[in-house]
Amino acid sequence: MAMSFAKKEEGVYTLDVTGYVCPHPQIYTKKALEKIQSGDTLEVVFDNPSSSESVSAMCDNNGNEIVEKISDGGKYTFKIVKG
Amino acid sequence: MEIIVPRRNVIWAYVIVGFFSLISVMTFAIHEYYIYLSAYLWFGFIYGMCLQYGRFCFASAFRDLFAVGVPRMVVGIMIATVLFAVTSALVAATGWSTFHAAPVSIHAAIAGLIFGVGMVFAGGCASGSLYKTGEGNGVSMLVILSISITQSLFVDWGGILNKFVPNSWHESALQKGLPDSINVGDGFIDQYLAGYVWDQPVVTYAQSLGMEDDTLAGAMLGNGLAGVLVPALLILVAVYFFWVRKNYARKLSKEKTTAIGIADHLRGFWGMVMASKRTSIAGLLLGIACGLQMFVIEGLRMKFGVKNAGTILVRLGHDYGISAKGTVFDPGYWYVTTQEAQWVGWMLQKLGMNNMDNIYFGWVNGIPSPAINPADWMSVALIGGAAVMALLHGEFKFKAPTMELALWAIIGGFLMGIGSRLALGCNIGAFFVRTANGDMSGWLFGLGMIGGAYIGVKFFNWYTERKMASEMAGFDL
Secondary structure: OOOEEEEEEOOEEEEEOOOOOOOHHHHHHHHHHHHOOOOOEEEEEEOOHHHHHHHHHHHHHHOOEEEEEEEEOOEEEEEEEOO | OOOOOOHHHHHHHHHHHHHHHHHHHHHHHHOOOHHHHHHHHHHHHHHHHHHHHOOOOHHHHHHHHHHHOOOHHHHHHHHHHHHHHHHHHHHHHHOOOOOOOOEOOHHHHHHHHHHHHHHHHHOOOHHHHHHHHHOOEHHHHHHHHHHHHHHHHHOOOOHHHHHHOOHHHHHHHHOOOOOHHHOOOOOHHHHHHHHOHHHOOEOEHHHHOOOOOOOHHHHHHHHHHHHHHHHHHHHHHHHHHHHHHHHHHHHHHHHOOOOOOHHHHHHHHHHHHHOOHHHHHHHHHHHHHHHHHHHHHHHHHHHHOOOOHHHHHHHOOOOOOOOOOOOOOOOOOOOOHHHHHHHHHHHHHHOOOOOOOOHHHHHHHOOOOHHHOHHHHHHHHHHHHHHHHHHHOOOOOOEOOOHHHHHHHHHHHHHHHHHHHHHOOOHHHHHHHHHHOOEHHHHHHHHHHHHHHHHHHHHHHHHHHHHHHHHOOOOOO
16 A cells, blocks of 8 residues: 555644555654644554654654554554644 | 454464474474474574564664654664673673674675665564564565575575676685585685685684683673673764754753753763663563573583584484585574575575585585574574564554565565675674674674665655655645
8 A cells, every 4th residue: 555645634634654664654754744834733544563663752852742642453543743 | 552452362372382382392302402493492482572572673773863863773772782792791701602703894894784775675674574574564574585585596696796706705715625515616605705704804802902702801891891882882872962962952941941961961861771661671681582592502502512503403314404514504692694595595405406505505504494494493483472472462463565665675685685695694693693792893784784774764765755745746735
C-alpha cells in the first residue's frame, strides 16, 4: 500500500504509512508535521512497531504533543497536535 | 497505550518455546554433544527477545539521529557495547574468551560505509532484519534473503571480478600455501583475503598499550576502558551536545528562571541515557548475554575436548560440508551473516554448484546442513525469540512487502552482503563484538557505518521529499 496524506477536516490531517518499515514512517511523519500549521492535528497510521518509539521521541523533542495512541493488532494510530 | 493481546498469541508463544525446548531435549537424548548446538540456540533466543523488546536495530541508531533527531538507539547501543565490554573483559581475564581480533586497515571503514548505506535502504541492519522477521515483517525476510544470496555468490565469484584484483594481492595470495582445492588465485574475495586482509596487522587496544588481552589489566583497562568506555562516552557527549542539548535547554527554560548550568546539563545527559527504558534494558541484557555466551561455549569446548564444532559434527557422523581444515563456522559468540551465507551456499551446492573451492566456505567455514549448523540454530532461535516477544506484546503482524519496499530490501540487502564479506562481519560480528573486545577494526567499521547511514539518510530525505510534494500538491499548506 502506498503512502497517503489526506485532509480529514479543517485542521485535521491523516498520514497513512501502513506497510512501510523504518525509516519511512518517522521521516514521512516529520515531513508532514513540518508542512501543517501549529495547532493542527496529524493522525498517523502505521504498522511498524519500532516506529512508535521513534515517532514518540521525535514529538517529545520537537514540542509536538501526542494526544492519543491506539494499538490494535499490530496497527498503530497516533494523534499528534503540532506545537 | 493499552494493548490487548489475543489468546491465540499466547498459545503461539507457548508453541514456539515448546518447539525449541523439544529440539533441545530430543537432540540431547540422542547425544550429549547436541547441547553445544542448543547453547547457541538458547542464546539466539535471548538475543531475539532482547532485540524485539528494545526495538534494537543498529540501522536506526545513527539513521534516526540524522533523519529525525532521535538519539535513543545510539544510547542503547552504546550501553550494550559498554556492558558487553565489561562481561567480555571478565571472560577474557579468565582465559576463556572465544574472541579473535580481526586485521585492521581502511578496508573495515570502506566495508562499513557500504554496509551503512545498505542498512538504511533496507530498513534494518543484519540483526534488526532477523528480529523484524520474527515480527512477521515480509520486507525483513526479503532483506535476509538478499544478504544471504549476495554473500554466498560474492565469496565464490571470479570471472570479471578477477580483473579488479591488484597483482600484488594475487601474488601474495599464492604465497600463503593454501591447498590446491581452494584455487586461491581465482576469485575476488579469495585474493582480497589471502592477498590483502591477512597481511594487515591484528591489534587490540590492550596490545597497543603494551598489555596482554587475557590479563585483568589488559582486558579491563586496555580493551574495556580505553577501547570502549572512553570512545562510547565521547560519542554520547557529542550526541547530547549536537542533538539533545538545545531541546533540553528550551524545555528547562520554561520551568527555570535562573541560568542553565553544568549541573543541569549533567541531568539532561542522564535524562538522555534514561529516555528509552526499553532500549536501555535490552542493551543491558544483551551485553550480559553476549559475554556469557563466550564463557559457556568455551566451557563446552573444554568439556568435549574440541576447538571447533566441526570436530563435534564429525564425531556425530555429520561430515558433509566440513571445510578442508575440518572446521565449520563456530564463532563462539553472537554472529549473523556468515550462517546466512552458509544456508544458501549449502542449497547451491545441493543444486550442483561447486562452491567449496574458496577460502570462505572451503577453507574456513564449511557449508554444513542448516539442520546441524550451530550458528544457524542461533539465528533461527533469534527469529523465534523475537516472535515470542512480539506475540506477547500484540505486535506480531504478517506484512507482505510492497513492490517499492521489496526493491529497497533487495538493494539494501545486496549492499549489506557485500559490506559484510569485505569487513568479515556485519553490525554484530564486525562492529558490536569486535568493538566490545577491544579490536581496533571494530570502531573503524563503526565509523564507516555512521558515514553510510548519513549518505543513506540524505538520499531518503530527497526521495521522501519528492513523494510528499507530489502527495501534498493538492493542499494549501
